[in-house]
Amino acid sequence: MPAPFAPAIEISNLTKTYAASGSNPPKQALKGLNLQIPSGSIFGLLGPNGAGKSTTINIMAGLVNKTAGKVVIHGFDQDVNPRQSRASIGVMPQELNIDPFFTPRASLEVQAGLYGVPKSERWTDELLELVGLTEQAGSYSRHLSGGMKRRLLLAKALVHKPRILVLDEPTAGVDIGLRDMLWANVRKLNQRGMTIILTTHYLEEAEDMCDQIAIIDRGELILNEDTATLLGRADSKTLVMDTGEDRRIPTLPEGVRAERRADGRLALSYAPSKLRADAMIDAVRAESLPILDVAIESPDLEDVFLRLTARN
Numbered sequence: 287m288p289a290p291f292a293p294a295i296e297i298s299n300l301t302k303t304y305a306a307s308g309s310n311p312p313k314q315a316l317k318g319l320n321l322q323i324p325s326g327s328i329f330g331l332l333g334p335n336g337a338g339k340s341t342t343i344n345i346m347a348g349l350v351n352k353t354a355g356k357v358v359i360h361g362f363d364q365d366v367n368p369r370q371s372r373a374s375i376g377v378m379p380q381e382l383n384i385d386p387f388f389t390p391r392a393s394l395e396v397q398a399g400l401y402g403v404p405k406s407e408r409w410t411d412e413l414l415e416l417v418g419l420t421e422q423a424g425s426y427s428r429h430l431s432g433g434m435k436r437r438l439l440l441a442k443a444l445v446h447k448p449r450i451l452v453l454d455e456p457t458a459g460v461d462i463g464l465r466d467m468l469w470a471n472v473r474k475l476n477q478r479g480m481t482i483i484l485t486t487h488y489l490e491e492a493e494d495m496c497d498q499i500a501i502i503d504r505g506e507l508i509l510n511e512d513t514a515t516l517l518g519r520a521d522s523k524t525l526v527m528d529t530g531e532d533r534r535i536p537t538l539p540e541g542v543r544a545e546r547r548a549d550g551r552l553a554l555s556y557a558p559s560k561l562r563a564d565a566m567i568d569a570v571r572a573e574s575l576p577i578l579d580v581a582i583e584s585p586d587l588e589d590v591f592l593r594l595t596a597r598n
């Protein structure tokens with residue numbers, strides 16, 4: 287039995303080397319990754335292209351064999367309890383791999399069969415309702431739109447009521463309506479206690495959705511912390527002032543970077559750990575510039591991400 291407060295996922299010293307093929311040499315995709323994912327979180331796994339995100343997810347899901355290391359899912363060591371660890375996780379893959387000749391209802395029933403879910407414990411109708419496919423339940427899957435296929439993939443990942451749901455780039459190329467529906471579903475599942483792990487290239491989305499974020503790069507963990515702390519790392523804010531027709535740049539405290547934006551506003555970038563906003567406002571007033579309006583811009587995840595994964 288898993289410990290009562292076991293992390294959802296515990297990965298220790300995970301390595302993966304893909305074998306050489308043709309003229310391609312072997313590729314070490316994971317170099318001793320250590321990662322803990324808290325139970326009940328919405329967790330973002332981010333990293334530049336080729337960082338090892340899909341490899342990590344596919345190993346967690348039991349789709350790719352690791353080279354070495356330990357993966358514990360919901361308290362079950364993959365090597366010791368492969369069946370229970372597999373039953374604890376559901377994965378919505380990136381590719382739209384759906385059997386075109388099955389109906390959504392049949393797809394879900396087949397998937398439930400593969401996971402050994404007894405008929406009495408299946409929740410096919412509820413799942414179809416959850417993802418908005420009740421009307422299409424009996425149509426051939428090949429007639430579904432791309433968005434509907436994606437919703438079916440989400441339902442397929444949930445047939446065995448996993449404790450952990452992994453979404454690999456769930457919103458790549460999908461329209462806003464579908465994205466909103468997907469996130470509403472994800473929030474609902476998370477409120478019911480499901481741990482959600484997602485990868486995305488849309489950093490704004492990760493910033494909005496995730497309580498905690500890990501960044502991996504070149505097969506190694508760069509950091510793993512809660513989203514607010516991560517955003518605080520940038521230690522940079524911008525005070526933007528509308529000084530009317532007066533376009534001078536005043537003398538400012540040391541460390542402040544000043545520029546006039548295209549719209550004429552004065553933008554002052556500073557490190558909040560070293561300086562307070564009133565020091566800059568005082569400096570502007572000391573030179574009698576009018577202050578018609580003030581705004582403070584905080585860095586977003588994109589700023590932090592680019593700084594942490596910058597290639598030298």
Ligand SMILES: Nc1ncnc2c1ncn2[C@@H]1O[C@H](COP(=O)(O)OP(=O)(O)OP(=O)(O)O)[C@@H](O)[C@H]1O
Pocket residue numbers: 304305313314315333334335336337338339340341342
């Ligand atoms: N089947 C494979 N055979 C050989 N090399 C592979 C294989 N799959 C992935 N790789 C390599 O392993 C590294 C990590 O790939 P992975 O797909 O895990 O990265 P990723 O972070 O998911 O990237 P992306 O954001 O582009 O999807 C890359 O250098 C990739 O080329």
